[in-house]
Amino acid sequence: MSSQYYRLEEIAGFVQGQCIGQADLRLQGLASLESAQAHQLAFVNGDKYLAQARSSQAGALIVTASLQAELDNHHHNFIVVDNPYLAFAILTHVFERKHTQRGIESTAQIHPSAIIAESAYIGHYVVIGENCVVGDNTIVQSHCKIDDFVEIGQQCFIDSHVTLTGEAKLGDRVRIHANTVIGSEGFGFAPYQGKWHRIAQLGSVIIGNDVRIGSNCSVDRGALNDTILEDGVIIDNLVQIAHNVKLGAHTAIAAKTAVAGSVTIGKNCIIGGGSAISGHLNITDNVTLTGMSMVTNNISESGKYSSGIGLFENQKWKRTVVRLRQLADVPLTQLVKRLDDMQSQIESLESTFKLRK
Structure with a gap:
């Protein structure tokens, strides 16, 4: 990570965001909501992260306008953008350590x-x-x-x-x-x-x-x-x-x-x-x-x-495999006939219920 500091207002400019709070706040890098410190920036990517954002020690948060309203009583420094995750992706390049040797x-x-x-x-x-x-x-x-x-x-x-x-x-x-x-x-x-x-x-x-x-x-x-x-x-x-x-x-x-x-x-x-x-x-x-x-x-x-079968508990998986093997042994014509019979029975029951009404 870069050791260079950037002002909050300057960082907001990189992502075409709105700077709210202490414009001259100096920040050194990005971090997760859980681990961020006062010199770092974190992003909030949806309502489900609000609880983590409220308790975060980050110096500033990248948020949408609606998220900023929810967090206004807990934090004072924000970069407001339409897409916090995209802003985060852009800023990773700002703080990335560059290979300068030629x-x-x-x-x-x-x-x-x-x-x-x-x-x-x-x-x-x-x-x-x-x-x-x-x-x-x-x-x-x-x-x-x-x-x-x-x-x-x-x-x-x-x-x-x-x-x-x-x-x-x-x-x-x-x-x-x-x-x-x-x-x-x-x-x-x-x-x-x-x-x-x-x-x-x-x-x-x-x-x-x-x-x-x-x-x-x-x-x-x-x-x-x-x-x-x-x-x-x-x-x-x-x-x-x-x-x-x-x-x-x-x-x-x-x-x-x-x-x-x-x-x-x-x-x-x-x-x-x-x-x-x-x-x-x-x-x-x-x-x-x-x-x-x-x-x-x-x-x-x-x-x-999709293809394949999702994870089963082992015994259920074994029973499923047995059923699949049994199904493979039944000729397709027999399966079609059984489905037709079931459909006929369902239609007969529906007709009976309608007559009773």
């Missing part, structure tokens, strides 16, 4: 044909291959491998031990965290006479602007066409994106998700953690998959989808 460390190995912007930073033991490009104000941390013909845009952050290969092209303001591999060989093999014959992957990976990829992820290069991550895609840790996948703009994917080859996922989708998506499927825009969903068919309509 230049190339002596232990880095850079091919003479590579083009490195003067304002970039290249850390210790980074290896950069032929005809690579690293843009202005981009930071490449220690022990990264940037293979031949890889291009990185401006203001990117490449964390330690990241590998960029497969002639990948990164846009501006891309963040890739530790141990992730971009452009690795896709899982392509042709079966013949009991053996698997490797298919050389000839495509690349194209990453748009403002993309964030967590640590320990793999994004495979395409077999022929490119793997594509459009602008604003965000990916959590431990995610596998296979070859020729296309992720639409501003789609979010949570941890431990696996997306098989040649899947197209639309814009503004949310993929819950632990999900698995079978190959060669199309998922339209604005789809939400809840955690641990298994997708085996195309999704052509926007909405929220």
